[in-house]
């Protein structure tokens with residue numbers, strides 16, 4: 247276990263979240279590599295009366311995965327991943343990002359509904375439900391859960407599945423990070439491919455109403471194999487973006 251305190255040169259990098267507007271200073275960050283270390287960190291928090299936050303991919307926009315003056319349990323060191331191509335299942339450590347997860351399952355032509363951004367954490371995403379490109383065909387990420395291993399607030403290591411602790415398993419389907427520290431997730435995977443087509447159509451912001459109405463119809467008519475998304479964004483300075491759109495509001499219709 248690595249304890250990172252404000253005097254550690256890695257402190258600032260480790261406490262940083264995706265949303266740079268969140269600037270909180272925990273008293274200590276416990277980088278945990280195993281469920282046993284998570285239990286140890288929780289014990290430390292209890293003994294020192296510290297508020298606890300759990301951090302994985304760090305994409306909570308509201309900053310729920312950190313705090314001021316408390317203890318942050320950082321599960322990012324738990325990066326194990328094991329794919330069973332016969333059973334089409336995967337067991338993934340709580341510290342993986344979706345990019346890391348997809349790279350491992352993709353080798354077998356298998357996938358599950360995951361984050362649209364590759365840097366989102368498997369943990370926070372799945373515990374919150376998890377809406378992604380494959381949801382129309384396979385449901386949210388949490389709909390594909392077979393089991394979750396987690397450490398409860400009292401430090402017990404438990405498994406939640408349809409057969410073991412079923413009520414806890416139910417709560418982990420969208421209940422967020424409120425029921426313990428998840429250390430690994432087992433998912434059902436699905437065949438994907440052999441090829442996947444993806445694209446983005448960008449329209450100027452003034453066309454928002456028209457594009458949104460058209461998108462609604464496209465999404466209704468499309469088969470479940472087509473994942474869709476509508477995004478409002480400030481057009482970035484990318485090669486594929488016309489110069490006069492850069493920096494302005496744009497509406498993107500994306501599909502996979």
Ligand SMILES: Cc1cc2nc3c(=O)[nH]c(=O)nc-3n(C[C@H](O)[C@H](O)[C@H](O)COP(=O)(O)OP(=O)(O)OC[C@H]3O[C@@H](n4cnc5c(N)ncnc54)[C@H](O)[C@@H]3O)c2cc1C
Nearest residue numbers: 300302303304305306310311362367369370371377423428
């Ligand atoms: C750029 C971006 C793109 C996104 N795209 C999508 C998308 O396509 N679909 C979608 O559904 N959502 C999306 N989101 C939202 C994102 O899925 C949620 O914010 C999610 O909670 C992030 O998970 P995380 O592990 O990265 O974040 P974190 O900030 O680490 O954690 C988020 C929450 O989960 C808790 N948590 C994290 N790990 C654990 C754990 N191991 N055990 C218990 N609790 C834990 C934290 O305490 C916190 O409350 C996106 C967010 C961003 C910033």
